[in-house]
Amino acid sequence: xxxxxxxxxxxxxxxxxxxxxxxxxxxxxxxxxxxxxxxxxxxxxxxxxxxxxxxxxxxxxxxxxxxxxxxxxxxxxxxxxxxxxxxxxxxxxxxxxxxxxxxxxxxxxxxxxxxxxxxxxxxxxxxxxxxxxxxxxxxxxxxxxxxxxxxxxxxxxxxxxxxxxxxxxxxxxxxxxxxxxxxxxxxxxxxxxxxxxxxxxxxxxxxxxxxxxxxxxxxxxxxxxxxxxxxxxxxxxxxxxxxxxxxxxxxxxxxxxxxxxxxxxxxxxxxxxxxxxxxxxxxxxxxxxxxxxxxxxxxxxxxxxxxxxxxxxxxxx
Amino acid sequence: xxxxxxxxxxxxxxxxxxxxxxxxxxxxxxxxxxxxxxxxxxxxxxxxxxxxxxxxxxxxxxxxxxxxxxxxxxxxxxxxxxxxxxxxxxxxxxxxxxxxxxxxxxxxxxxxxxxxxxxxxxxxxxxxxxxxxxxxxxxxxxxxxxxxxxxxxxxxxxxxxxxxxxxxxxxxxxxxxxxxxxxxxxxxxxxxxxxxxxxxxxxxxxxxxxxxxxxxxxxxxxxxxxxxxxxxxxxxxxxxxxxxxxxxxxxxxxxxxxxxxxxxxxxxxxxxxxxxxxxxxxxxxxxxxxxxxxxxxxxxxxxxxxxxxxxxxxxxxxxxxxxxxxxxxxxxxxxxxxxxxxxxxxxxxxxxxxxxxxxxxxxxxxxxxxxxxxxxxxxxxxxxxxxxxxxxxxxxxxxxxxxxxxxxxxxxxxxxxxxxxxxxxxxxxxxxxxxxxxxxxxxxxxxxxxxxxxxxxxxxxxxxxxxxxxxxxxxxxxxxxxxxxxxxxxxxxxxxxxxxxxxxxxxxxxxxxxxxxxxxxxxxxxxxxxxxxxxxxxxxxxxxxxxxxxxxxxxxxxxxxxxxxxxxxxxxxxxxxxxxxxxxxxxxxxxxxxxxxxxxxxxxxxxxxxxxxxxxxxxxxxxxxxxxxxxxxxxxxxxxxxxxxxxxxxxxxxxxxxxxxxxxxxx
Numbered sequence: 001x002x003x004x005x006x007x008x009x010x011x012x013x014x015x016x017x018x019x020x021x022x023x024x025x026x027x028x029x030x031x032x033x034x035x036x037x038x039x040x041x042x043x044x045x046x047x048x049x050x051x052x053x054x055x056x057x058x059x060x061x062x063x064x065x066x067x068x069x070x071x072x073x074x075x076x077x078x079x080x081x082x083x084x085x086x087x088x089x090x091x092x093x094x095x096x097x098x099x100x101x102x103x104x105x106x107x108x109x110x111x112x113x114x115x116x117x118x119x120x121x122x123x124x125x126x127x128x129x130x131x132x133x134x135x136x137x138x139x140x141x142x143x144x145x146x147x148x149x150x151x152x153x154x155x156x157x158x159x160x161x162x163x164x165x166x167x168x169x170x171x172x173x174x175x176x177x178x179x180x181x182x183x184x185x186x187x188x189x190x191x192x193x194x195x196x197x198x199x200x201x202x203x204x205x206x207x208x209x210x211x212x213x214x215x216x217x218x219x220x221x222x223x224x225x226x227x228x229x230x231x232x233x234x235x236x237x238x239x240x241x242x243x244x245x246x247x248x249x250x251x252x253x254x255x256x257x258x259x260x261x262x263x264x265x266x267x268x269x270x271x272x273x274x275x276x277x278x279x280x281x282x283x284x285x286x287x288x289x290x291x292x293x294x295x296x297x298x299x300x301x302x303x304x305x306x307x308x309x310x311x312x313x314x315x316x317x
Numbered sequence: 318x319x320x321x322x323x324x325x326x327x328x329x330x331x332x333x334x335x336x337x338x339x340x341x342x343x344x345x346x347x348x349x350x351x352x353x354x355x356x357x358x359x360x361x362x363x364x365x366x367x368x369x370x371x372x373x374x375x376x377x378x379x380x381x382x383x384x385x386x387x388x389x390x391x392x393x394x395x396x397x398x399x400x401x402x403x404x405x406x407x408x409x410x411x412x413x414x415x416x417x418x419x420x421x422x423x424x425x426x427x428x429x430x431x432x433x434x435x436x437x438x439x440x441x442x443x444x445x446x447x448x449x450x451x452x453x454x455x456x457x458x459x460x461x462x463x464x465x466x467x468x469x470x471x472x473x474x475x476x477x478x479x480x481x482x483x484x485x486x487x488x489x490x491x492x493x494x495x496x497x498x499x500x501x502x503x504x505x506x507x508x509x510x511x512x513x514x515x516x517x518x519x520x521x522x523x524x525x526x527x528x529x530x531x532x533x534x535x536x537x538x539x540x541x542x543x544x545x546x547x548x549x550x551x552x553x554x555x556x557x558x559x560x561x562x563x564x565x566x567x568x569x570x571x572x573x574x575x576x577x578x579x580x581x582x583x584x585x586x587x588x589x590x591x592x593x594x595x596x597x598x599x600x601x602x603x604x605x606x607x608x609x610x611x612x613x614x615x616x617x618x619x620x621x622x623x624x625x626x627x628x629x630x631x632x633x634x635x636x637x638x639x640x641x642x643x644x645x646x647x648x649x650x651x652x653x654x655x656x657x658x659x660x661x662x663x664x665x666x667x668x669x670x671x672x673x674x675x676x677x678x679x680x681x682x683x684x685x686x687x688x689x690x691x692x693x694x695x696x697x698x699x700x701x702x703x704x705x706x707x708x709x710x711x712x713x714x715x716x717x718x719x720x721x722x723x724x725x726x727x728x729x730x731x732x733x734x735x736x737x738x739x740x741x742x743x744x745x746x747x748x749x750x751x752x753x754x755x756x757x758x759x760x761x762x763x764x765x766x767x768x769x770x771x772x773x774x775x776x777x778x779x780x781x782x783x784x785x786x787x788x789x790x791x792x793x794x795x796x797x798x799x800x801x802x803x804x805x806x807x808x809x810x811x812x813x814x815x816x817x818x819x820x821x822x823x824x825x826x827x828x829x830x831x832x833x834x835x836x837x838x839x840x841x842x843x844x845x846x847x848x849x850x851x852x853x854x855x856x857x858x859x860x861x862x863x864x865x866x867x868x869x870x871x872x873x874x875x876x877x878x879x880x881x882x883x884x885x886x887x888x889x890x891x892x893x894x895x896x897x898x899x900x901x902x903x904x905x906x907x908x909x910x911x912x913x914x915x916x917x918x919x920x921x922x923x924x925x926x927x928x929x930x931x932x933x934x935x936x937x938x939x940x941x942x943x944x945x946x947x948x949x950x951x952x953x954x955x956x957x958x959x960x961x962x963x964x965x966x967x968x969x970x971x972x973x974x975x976x977x978x979x980x981x982x983x984x
Binding site: 063 | 421422423424425525526529530533534535612613614616617621624625627628629630716719720723727731734735837840841842844845846848849850926927928929930931932936939940942943944945
């Protein structure tokens with residue numbers, strides 16, 4: 001709705017009477033935080049939103065697609081996106097910040113871990129794991145094969161849109177595997193669930209923080225550690241003629257938002273920038289929600305109660 | 318039926334038809350088998366000659382979004398104005414049924430009037446049902462809403478309902494007007510047909526980013542996207558229905574001196590009401606079909622619940638939210654059908670209460686429920702403790718099937734995949750673009766003359782020239798096989814349903830369910846049983862594309878003039894003869910429209926199938942969305958639309974040719 005000036009000033013004065021907090025005089029328009037469709041992001045956003053409410057800001061949660069949201073952030077229809085993963089959202093984020101209409105609000109403190117992953121029961125068939133060189137063994141690769149890929153092993157990669165250079169990695173490390181791309185991460189975990197129920201072979205792309213490593217017993221394959229040279233310089237690593245002969249990078253998870261936040265709500269801007277949380281905390285909260293059936297609100301409230309000193313620091317109290 | 322003589326084209330007389338086809342196919346086979354050495358360009362379109370359409374389109378969108386202006390205001394200000402206009406009814410409905418009327422915004426908003434409680438809404442729904450269709454309908458509507466309520470989907474359902482209640486009337490009205498215009502002016506019909514094809518076949522993801530920028534992020538952009546997608550069937554059906562109005566009726570209209578306007582709105586539209594209601598049904602169904610995508614761009618509601626549930630692999634929760642969408646669809650559709658058949662009854666008395674019994678009791682109900690809700694909170698909001706849930710039941714069912722039957726399923730899947738899907742895919746992928754384009758042009762010329770030939774050849778060439786050929790081949794393979802299966806299942810089912818009312822009732826429920834239940838709900842269990850890939854994608858496409866195949870077959874068979882059937886019976890035709898010789902032939906236009914729509918529906922599923930890892934044009938559109946590259950997305954989207962248009966035009970032309978051969982008058 002196009003808010004009329006009258007309504008706005010009414011709301012503002014009503015609010016000033018109620019809260020009386022100094023900062024919130026900035027602007028009483030709602031700060032719009034985007035919600036996506038995975039639990040971790042809902043928790044991060046909810047924590048940020050509740051903290052901003054404590055500081056007297058007007059907050060609104062808007063459901064938006066992870067990548068399509070940039071259109072809204074650029075136009076100022078949306079304001080803050082709490083999780084933009086280096087590993088999956090970097091291109092879109094760079095394209096958007098290049099317009100000057102959005103800016104990165106710093107890292108969340110969480111690190112995205114992404115790598116080839118297998119359930120523990122596969123170790124019996126492939127005893128050399130988690131060392132990646134075990135995968136070169138043909139018997140081991142065949143243990144991971146299906147009718148379509150045999151005799152090569154089947155590796156279920158992430159959606160094409162995630163990048164990840166798995167086709168290149170298989171080539172560079174000369175692994176007898178075929179990369180099949182899942183279209184979406186729901187499909188990825190559906191396949192894992194299916195295989196795990198049957199204790200059937202599977203090798204796939206798993207990322208953290210996520211509930212899957214908590215629910216299923218398994219490990220990440222240990223590839224040669226990622227360095228920037230590995231991706232850029234063919235000479236680096238075990239294969240002198242080819243780049244990507246190493247594992248995937250760890251990535252920051254960034255906060256991004258509309259460039260106008262700084263001027264419209266300077267206090268909130270500082271609070272969003274100050275927000276940090278780490279992988280272990282987040283992993284526990286995700287597990288509480290997705291596996292133990294608590295609601296996001298409950299988990300957020302518990303965190304707020306336990307960490308009062310921390311979040312009060314973000315809003316300068 | 319008039320015994321119009323077969324007017325064969327001169328081209329068809331020169332040599333027997335089969336010989337021409339045999340030579341054309343033979344040439345293609347020769348090129349395919351032996352031509353790759355001599356004519357490499359016929360297989361791989363030369364890189365240097367590619368048309369950089371993606372770059373042009375990206376530049377154009379940038380210009381449109383940032384610079385285009387009408388003088389007084391810019392293009393994006395104009396679209397923002399439209400968005401603001403759409404937002405007014407949307408906010409009103411949303412306040413009425415979901416959020417209550419608020420003062421202020423965001424978390425500081427103060428509720429000044431609560432929304433209608435579930436008691437009031439279910440009661441009003443039942444009253445509407447009773448008014449339009451009697452107690453049975455009242456019970457059905459109340460039952461659907463109660464299902465949504467007790468399964469704890471009420472809040473989300475009301476958000477979804479609000480956007481549907483805004484989008485559907487706009488879609489129906491817009492579609493009807495365009496259809497009438499197309500009927501009146503042949504030039505308009507010619508102009509709008511490709512536009513309709515584009516609206517229906519360019520995957521929504523392709524134009525999502527520009528729409529978000531132009532209309533703002535939120536429910537209004539979702540309504541706009543819904544309108545673009547859901548309106549075309551209404552226009553098509555309106556035009557077809559108006560053409561089918563018996564000439565006796567229009568003659569009568571002329572005799573009694575109707576004006577042009579009276580003729581349209583008092584004679585033709587009322588008399589084609591049955592067919593028009595199929596259009597209304599389609600607008601409702603397609604709008605609800607957009608719920609998932611709408612939720613991705615800020616509409617929230619049930620679509621969001623489905624996505625979130627499936628991401629946690631909580632099949633039960635996904636199914637519950639999915640069936641809440643179906644329940645809304647059934648209630649809305651049956652209500653709208655009943656209203657269409659409503660005959661105004663004479664008032665029973667003269668008092669205000671006697672003249673408007675439903676209005677008065679509705680207002681009394683809302684007022685009463687409002688007061689009761691203020692006193693007893695459980696009557697305003699259904700208490701959480703009383704919500705039902707299937708819990709882990711559905712996940713357990715899938716697990717049970719998975720653990721016990723996976724090997725059998727895998728064997729069947731592999732057999733189909735390795736013997737049918739993969740060879741067909743390889744075959745199509747290996748065909749030279751130049752040869753296929755030439756064959757299409759030849760088919761176009763034989764079926765519809767040089768204009769059609771030029772059109773299909775140009776479109777096929779553009780697909781190759783914009784570097785989409787390989788992905789287009791995979792698209793044709795996936796949609797072609799799915800359409801085939803959908804028609805093989807759908808037409809017999811449609812015939813059976815049209816012949817026996819007892820079959821039609823359950824079939825109708827099933828196809829309504831298939832069309833509105835978000836495919837995501839059954840796609841993820843399907844992934845568990847069939848793994849990611851083409852087979853799972855095919856299942857999803859067939860399940861969805863089946864719907865028009867059944868629906869249009871039934872529509873066509875039921876629309877056959879009963880006098881002709883009586884005439885057939887009088888001449889001693891058996892039931893089977895009546896079906897084959899009379900009904901099916903006369904229903905051919907609708908069945909072909911069904912085929913056309915089946916192809917369109919199959920193509921529109923491409924975006925969903927991209928989510929289970931296909932490598933076709935749908936995936937390309939999806940990648941473009943994630944890279945925020947409007948040019949790349951629209952080019953791939955246009956390639957999808959071109960495939961649709963080529964198929965549509967060739968099917969229509971061959972239908973015309975077939976009718977001419979059979980001595981049926983062209984409709």
